[in-house]
Each structure stands twice: as C-alpha cells, then as structure tokens.
Amino acid sequence: MDPPFSPDRGGDTDQETAKLQLAKGLADKAKHIKSCVLPPRYxxxxxxxxxxxxxxxxxxxxxxxxxxxxxxxxxxxxxxxxxxxxxxxxxxxxxxxxxxxxxxxxSLCHAHIHLDKCFLLQDPKYSDLQIENGDFREAMEMTGKAKARFEEDDLLRRGRQLIEESIHYGVTAMRAFVEVDGGVQFKCLDAGLKLKKEFEDRCQVQICAFAQLPLFSSHDSGEEIRRLMTEAAHQEGVDVIGSTPYVEQDEVKMKMNVRWVSMMALFNGKPLDLHLDYFLEEDKQPLIWAALDIIKGRNWMERDGKQITLGHCTRLVRFKEEDWQRLTRDIGKLPVSFVGLPTSDLFMMRTQEMVRGTLPVPEMIKTYGLEAAIAVNNVGNAFTPQGSCDPLSIASLGVGLYQAGTKKDAEILYETVSLRAKAAIGCEATSLNLAVGEPxxxxxxxxxxxxxxxxxxxxxxxxxxxxxxxxxxxxxxxxx
Ligand SMILES: [Zn+2]
Missing domain, CATH: 2.30.40.10 (Urease, subunit C, domain 1)
Structure with missing residues (x-):
C-alpha cells in the first residue's frame, strides 16, 4: 500500500507528478463520459x-x-x-x-410502529424462526429468541428498510418503539437514534424508549430495566417514554408500572406512551381507570405534562354507553389520545369463544369526540405477520372492520392515518383542506x-x- 501523502516528504517529486497526471487523465475521461454517454438523470x-x-x-x-x-x-x-x-x-x-x-x-404517519422487531420473518438471519402455532405466547418466545441475536447491523438493515418503504407509501412522521431491557441493553435504542439522524431530512422519526418487559414482576430483571430506562429517558434524541403495564403479573404491579413510567415521563418533560388493556375478556377489569387516576394525581396539566398516548386498549370494545361517557369525563382536559392497532388485534386477540375485537376508532371520534388514530404496529414478525408498511392499508381495512364506507367515514379513516395520527403523537399536522402556513x-x-x-x-x-x-x-x- 502507498504511504500516506505528505507535502513535506522529499525525494518523491516524480512519483507525485505521475500521480497528478494520472488523476487529471481520469478527471478528463470522466468529463468526456459524462458529456457523451450518461443518460439524463432523474x-x-x-x-x-x-x-x-x-x-x-x-x-x-x-x-x-x-x-x-x-x-x-x-x-x-x-x-x-x-x-x-x-x-x-x-x-x-x-x-x-x-x-x-x-x-x-x-402526508401519512405511523402513530405506533416497532422499529427494532420489524421484518424478522423476512431477514435471512432469522430464517430459522418461523411461525408454527401463530399465538401470542409463540410470538413472545420467538421475538425473545430473535432479540437475543440482535446486533447493530441487522437492526439498522431492517429498520432502514421499514423507514424507506414507509416513505415510499407517503409517510413523513412516525413514532418508532425501540425496546430497552437487560438483554438488548441499548442496542435497539442506539440503532433507532442512528436511523432518526440518517432520515432527518426525509421523515420525522420520534424515538420511544420502550419497556416491553415487566418493570416490577421480576425482581432482578425489572430493576435492571428501570435502571436502563432511567438512563434512556435522559438521553438526547429520545423523544418519548413508554411501557407495557399489561405484561405485569397482577394489578398491583400494573399500577406500579404506570406510576413509575408516568413519573419518568413527567420528570423528563417527555410524552408518555402506554400499551394498555390488551385483552378482551369481559370479566377482567381494564386498567385505564386507574391509569387516568394515577396520571391526574400527578397534576399532569399543572406540571406541563406532555401528550399521553394509549395503544391497543382492546378491552374497551366491551364498554357500554355509560363507560364511554365516563371515559370522556375522566379524561377531561388531559391530552390523551388512543391508537387502535387492528391488524395485530385481529391476528392476536380472541376470546375462547372466538370473539375478536379492536378499538372502535371512528365511533370514538364521531360519537365521543375522543382523539384517536389507527396504526400498523408490527411489520413482518410473529405478532403481525400480514400487512405492509402502508398506513393506508389499515385505513382501507377499516372500511370493512368498522363498516365505515361513506364519504365522511372514509375521510375520517384517512385522517386517522394522517393528521389524527400526527396529533396522537404530538406532531404538527397538515389539514385536509390544506391551509397557508401549514407544513x-x-x-x-x-x-x-x-x-x-x-x-x-x-x-x-x-x-x-x-x-x-x-x-x-x-x-x-x-x-x-
Ligand atoms: Zn405495539
């Protein structure tokens, strides 16, 4: 290999002149090729x-x-x-x-997408992990095995693919969940932060540091996750703090989860994202009432608390008229928004009687004036093997799912993957009428x-x- 060029290195003048001539020759040749051969660029x-x-x-x-x-x-x-x-x-x-x-x-928006566990069913690195049963337990196990092998190169490769494909479909903003726990440590978070920077001119990628595993049900691992999440919450570039109270083993621990993570969000001045009430059984009570009480007990508004986004919430399909009325009253002025995830819910959520359910998002908007959106959630993994990175595919599914076929309904469905999705994650949005001054x-x-x-x-x-x-x-x- 040639030694590095140094201007004060004596005795090599002939060699340097030859190098310069060669470089000039190549430049002339490139100029010639450019003017004669290359087709017009895009x-x-x-x-x-x-x-x-x-x-x-x-x-x-x-x-x-x-x-x-x-x-x-x-x-x-x-x-x-x-x-x-x-x-x-x-x-x-x-x-x-x-x-x-x-x-x-x-433009379109992913109000809820898992950046770190996308395309596990397609990436050759994980080709041995294919769906055998197609249930929630298997999805947790398979994803756990995959996570143990996560490395920066495949996190970047898969995440980059997801963002590229999303942009192709019209996405300019997304909330990307990256998991933080004792196994992956900060691998997912670091890759997410790199991708956020890489795409900053093309897409606003919000990074949510996210505790998918229990914070309190397992003493050792919970303590480690809380330590890592505390560190992540302070980190520059981390936009949102999130957790999954429904994975805790009992209601006491679920409430502890909400208390801990809401405090973390408030303390760091960041929005909160909770994956809540992901079940359908009527005899199992939803956590949403306690979660709202805990958040209000923090004087959220007075302390300038940010947006609170609640994902999944399938249990709410059991709500009666009085429950919805109570929900709107309990939310009051709190900046709460809901994100329904119909493709995942349809695949994963069913009772023993084969009843399926997903948040009735258009109804929540039209009848109760709630802030709500729908989103893709997962792409190419055991939680949601079907579907693409196109938010409009979910809106289209919504026509049948919510029996929402009128012009007005279709517009609301469009909004739920565009301006309402952006509002649900606190992004500035462009209205359907397009107004001067909007992005x-x-x-x-x-x-x-x-x-x-x-x-x-x-x-x-x-x-x-x-x-x-x-x-x-x-x-x-x-x-x-
Ligand atoms: Zn999710």
Missing part, C-alpha cells in the same frame, strides 16, 4: 430536492374538476391558487413539480399516466390506495 427531468411550487393538482374537499397550484416557502404552504392553464408555464422548471391532475393530500407535508397519489383510473378523491384512496406515490416532506421530494 434530477435532469424532474425537480429534486426542495420544491417552490406544485402545480396542477387536485386537493381534498374540492370538486375533482378543479386544479390547484400550491406554493411553498421554508417548508410551508405559502399560497393555494386555482390553476390557470393560460398563464402557467409547462416547461420543466427547477423547483416546480407538475402534479398532472393527480390528488395531493396531507408542506404531502403525498401525491398515482402516476400521471393512468387516465380515468387516477384516484381523484380521498374516498377512492381509502377504498383502494394503489402503491404508486410521491412523498413530500417540508417541501422536499423524498421519493425518487
């Missing part, structure tokens, strides 16, 4: 990077026959004007994206060449979204 044809304007698009809540031009400044919508074919210049201009009659809508976070549906089959409204998108999309995050194209 960026020569389409604008790349930051956009000033998106022209000729349909937007939600407007007649499909009208087209609009959206101007963007500093990553935000600066004007929305009707498209004028007479005055518009159709030559490809830098920073201008021609929407060609396609539908432009607010320029969009998804543009379809290719330009599909004619009448082009999706013209949110209803069509929720019924059948199609896979071909372009994503814009803070005025920047993030898909190529």
């Amino acid at each position: 960026s020569d044809v389409y604008p790349s990077g930051h956009l000033n304007k998106i022209i000729r698009v349909r937007i939600p809540n407007q007649p499909p026959s009208t087209l609009w031009d959206i101007s963007i400044e500093d990553g935000r919508i600066s004007s929305i004007e009707s498209y004028d074919p007479e005055s518009s210049d159709h030559r490809p201009l830098s920073g201008v994206l021609d929407g060609s009659n396609r539908l432009l809508a607010p 320029a976070d969009f998804v543009l549906f379809n290719r330009a060449d599909v004619g009448w089959r082009c999706r013209k409204s949110l209803v069509e998108v929720v019924y059948d979204a199609g896979a071909n999309r372009q994503t814009i995050h803070r005025g920047k194209l993030t898909t190529y």
